[in-house]
Amino acid sequence: MSVLDRYALSRRRLLGVFGASAVTALAIPLESGKALAQVGFRSYPFQLGVASGDPAPDGFVIWTRLAPEPFEIGYGMPMAPVAVEWEVADAANMRTIVAKGTAIAPPELGHAVHVEVGGLQPGRDYWYRFTVGKERSIVGRARTTPALGAALDRVRFAVAGCQHYESGYYTAYRRLAEDNPDFVFCYGDYIYEGRGNRMYTGLGGPQENVRQHFGGEIYALDDYRRRYAQYKMDADLQAAHAAAPWFTVWDDHEIDNNWVGDLDQDGTDPKLFNLRRQAAVQAYYENMPLRASSFPVGTSLQIYRRAAYGQLLNLNLLDTRQFRTDQPCDDKYGASCAEIDAPKAQVMGDAQEKWLNDGLTGSKATWNVIAQQIMMMDLDRLPEAGRNVNPDSWAGYSIPRVRLLKTIRDRKVGNVVVLTGDEHQNFAGDLFLDGAKAEGAPIASEFVVTSITSGGDGNDQRLDMAKLQAANPILKFNNNQRGYAICDVTPKTFTTEFKVLDSVRRTDGKLSTRAKWALEAGKTGIVQA
Structure with a gap:
């Protein structure tokens, strides 16, 4: 029995699974009729950087959290889910994209994004970044x-x-x-x-x-x-x-x-x-x-x-x-x-x-x-x-x-x-x-x-x-x-x-x-x- 089965989380609390067959992107599913926020940022939304973690032979987690005003109430974000695009490439110049998708940054999780990337080759470096509208994060390096x-x-x-x-x-x-x-x-x-x-x-x-x-x-x-x-x-x-x-x-x-x-x-x-x-x-x-x-x-x-x-x-x-x-x-x-x-x-x-x-x-x-x-x-x-x-x-x-x-x-x-x-x-x-x-x-x-x-x-x-x-x-x-x-x-x-x-x-x-x-x-x- 998996950890998720053991804890029996409901769909409203679990991360949903979507994306291409080679990639699993985790995001909170939207409630019926709940629209994504179209966000224009007065400050850079990727103030907290990017990270990768928990690597496996076929992938890893990539993370970011949207917080254009980190110390303000609401940290500069609308209380609505926001779509975040992500890309994984085989080189630091990000020219050849090997995986990409869209994840949802939900307000319930402080607009954090945890993407589980799969379908990659074992034992090698990859690079990744996130985009929201016209805003783009720094590039991070991960390794399977x-x-x-x-x-x-x-x-x-x-x-x-x-x-x-x-x-x-x-x-x-x-x-x-x-x-x-x-x-x-x-x-x-x-x-x-x-x-x-x-x-x-x-x-x-x-x-x-x-x-x-x-x-x-x-x-x-x-x-x-x-x-x-x-x-x-x-x-x-x-x-x-x-x-x-x-x-x-x-x-x-x-x-x-x-x-x-x-x-x-x-x-x-x-x-x-x-x-x-x-x-x-x-x-x-x-x-x-x-x-x-x-x-x-x-x-x-x-x-x-x-x-x-x-x-x-x-x-x-x-x-x-x-x-x-x-x-x-x-x-x-x-x-x-x-x-x-x-x-x-x-x-x-x-x-x-x-x-x-x-x-x-x-x-x-x-x-x-x-x-x-x-x-x-x-x-x-x-x-x-x-x-x-x-x-x-x-x-x-x-x-x-x-x-x-x-x-x-x-x-x-x-x-x-x-x-x-x-x-x-x-x-x-x-x-x-x-x-x-x-x-x-x-x-x-x-x-x-x-x-x-x-x-x-x-x-x-x-x-x-x-x-x-x-x-x-x-x-x-x-x-x-x-x-x-x-x-x-x-x-x-x-x-x-x-x-x-x-x-x-x-x-x-x-x-x-x-x-x-x-x-x-x-x-x-x-x-x-």
């Missing part, structure tokens, strides 16, 4: 995944996330676009939900943010739409979206800091918090290049999913927020309590856990990647005060963590790599059932990728992290600068290159490679490359 089971020499992709708007400029995204990756894995915290603040308190006293959020903390759908608009209007972020297809998942700030299930950090009545969740979930779908299988249903969104890159790599994208039980130890960082070993604790939920286990066990790929949000290494965060963990990481949920690692070990799943964000730092290390004992060979390895901007400029390594790394032998590398990672994958090696900026408080920050760490196929444990 290789044919199922294809033998590949290489896949090269980027990992990024945690892009707090006030903390810095998105120079890292401009450099990421120039790296020309096959795809981008965005691990979450695409937006931050807090109010606009001119100042923040840094280590050296009061500091001024380089730019400021529009408005207060966000709760309603229009609030979330405006916040996404502010982020997406950044030209460097638009460049990264236009450079490659993205696989996106959320973490916490797309809704509220450290939320899990129907619980927020403030103890809000779940009925009220779910109203906020519903608004945030809709806004997330409206602004991401997601397929119809991720269409929101109330507070729910299907974002755990899988993609294959031939025989070389299986990518398992997780959701570690929606199905998780409450954080232990009152969610206090560096805490220790009996709840960490709660037998009924969940990180993924039963259905997602079974899906992941089955996917890992049945994989024939050389590399099995778990692409997710929160650190899986069970680091002792305060080594001078006994063993203490971050309860908002996998270390706060010892039973499901050990259960997953035992599955990988006992079912002999080879070459497992975990990709993580959330920490606003770079980490590289190995995974054991118990990181303090680190008995036997590593079961898997983990690369934690730093933030695009969150945390500000940073430094090479925080003082407390030198002690932490010394007390946690499983941790091989740590760095406290901003940037992204490039993962270069071949049948023999999986190499992660940590790219960092000397500053995000300036638009001319210099990018460099801080370190490279690698795994060799068939062997365990990371080594410096």
